[in-house]
Amino acid sequence: MRALRDFSISVADGEMLVLVGPSGCGKSTVLRTLAGLEDVTGGVIRIGDRVVNDLSPRERNVAMVFQDYALYPHMTVRENLAFPLRMRKLAADERARRVAWAAELLEIGPLLDRLPRALSGGQRQRVAMGRALVREPSVSLLDEPLSNLDAVLRVSVRAEIEALQRRTGTTMLYVTHDQVEAMTLGDRVAVLHEGRLQQVAKPRELYERPANTFVAGFVGTPPMNLFEAKLAPPAWAREADAETATLGIRPEAIEFATHAGTDTIAAQVEHVELLGHETLLHVRAAGLALVARTAGMSAHGRGDALHLRAPASAIHHFDAAGVRRPPQAEIGPS
Ligand SMILES: Nc1ncnc2c1ncn2[C@@H]1O[C@H](COP(=O)(O)OP(=O)(O)OP(=O)(O)O)[C@@H](O)[C@H]1O
Ligand SMILES: [Mg+2]
Structure with a gap:
């Protein structure tokens, strides 16, 4: 079995x-x-x-924080931090200098003489980060480094990693399964699905122009509403057959009209999620289950009738294979 296929990506310095x-x-x-x-x-x-295919892990000068960020349990924090430097045969004073640097940066100075079992999850996380950074690697690889932290700590350590990356200018490859984390942290985001790259783009581009239905359904909370449609051919191609396509609209792009009109569709509220700062209305319209989002606390309840509008400019269009097509307005004989 192949874990990766046709995988090609360049990460800038x-x-x-x-x-x-x-x-x-x-x-x-x-x-x-x-x-x-x-x-x-x-x-x-x-x-x-350098082509590194034939180089050993140590020769590549790449630091990795593993998904389970295992620390050496019998070594203190200080020894854990110094270990990779010892392996690289750095002099004792240089080791001490770098450990002190990492300890200050990550605010783990007071913990240096403790064993890992006497640390909280977040502190262990920072030690694991420090152990990667003291090597002054050309590249840092972080595999879900925040996966074991609670929501509050996750946000603060995420901010720390971001600041650290900017300050040190280290090239980082950061893995997460959390699309919110990806969107807030990445200069660019690479979306992977079943071993294949789906799209590599800036967060905004990913949100505004997802390359295919997988990305469209993966980025955004709640995800884009996607539904099958048969599109009549445009007037200039009247002989052509109707095209099977997938259309998409983000919950926040659906508009609410006060009255029925030629551009509205009737919808019925099936379920309401009041989230305080916003409300998610699960509705049924033209036989489709859709999610619409409104700001604040909506007064709507189950069973209410609504008139929804989907501006043409907000409709995403994907072909039968799920690949993004330009908006309808841009399609025409050239
Ligand atoms: N040593 C291995 N031998 C065979 N298959 C493996 C091995 N390690 C991983 N795989 C398979 O390769 C695929 C990719 O695994 P990988 O660990 O890269 O996924 P991941 O995206 O990191 O997932 P997660 O978010 O759960 O950590 C999976 O289908 C996995 O079962
Ligand atoms: Mg993994």
Whole structure:
């Protein structure tokens, strides 16, 4: 079985690239391949201007924070931090200098003489990060480094990682299965699904112009409403057959009209999610189950009748294979 197919990606010097996708899509495999822990059956891996396919993990000067961020349990925090430097045979004073630097940066100075079992999850996380950073690697690979933190800590450590990356200019490849984390952290985001890259783009581009139905349904909370449609051919191609397509509209793009009109469709509310700052209305319209979002607390309840409008400019259009097509307005004889 191949974990990755046709995988090609370039990460710029000093860039934060986030790799995101569902469990089992191959994210860890990408990192392990770059780190030299997994061999590739084909293709070229370059770091800087070196082809590293035949280099050992240590020769690649790549630091990796593993998904389970295992620390050496019998070593103190200080020894954990210094271990990779010892392996690289750095002098004692240089080791001490770098450990002190990482400890200050990650605010773990007071913990240096503790064993990992006497640390909280978030503190362990920071030690694991520190152990990767003291090496001053050309590339840092982080595999779901926040997966074991609670929601509050996750946000603060995420901000720390971002600031650290900017300050040190380290090139980072950051893996997560959380699309919110990907969108907030990445200079660019690579979406992976079943071992194949779906799209690599800036967060905004991913949201506004998803390359296919997988990305459209993966990015955004709640995800884009997607539905099958038969599209009549435009007037200039009247002989053509109706086209099977998938159309999409984001919940926040659906508009509410006060009265029925030529451009509205009738909908009935089936379920309401009051989230405080916004309300998600699960509705049925023309036989389709859709989610619409409104700001604040909606007064609507189950069974209410609504008139919805979907502006043409907000409709995403995908072909029968799920690949993005330009908006209808842009399609025409050239
Ligand atoms: N050592 C292995 N031998 C065979 N198959 C493997 C091995 N390691 C992983 N796989 C398979 O390769 C695919 C990709 O695994 P990978 O660990 O890269 O996924 P992932 O995207 O990191 O998932 P998660 O979010 O759950 O960590 C999966 O189908 C997995 O079952
Ligand atoms: Mg993984």
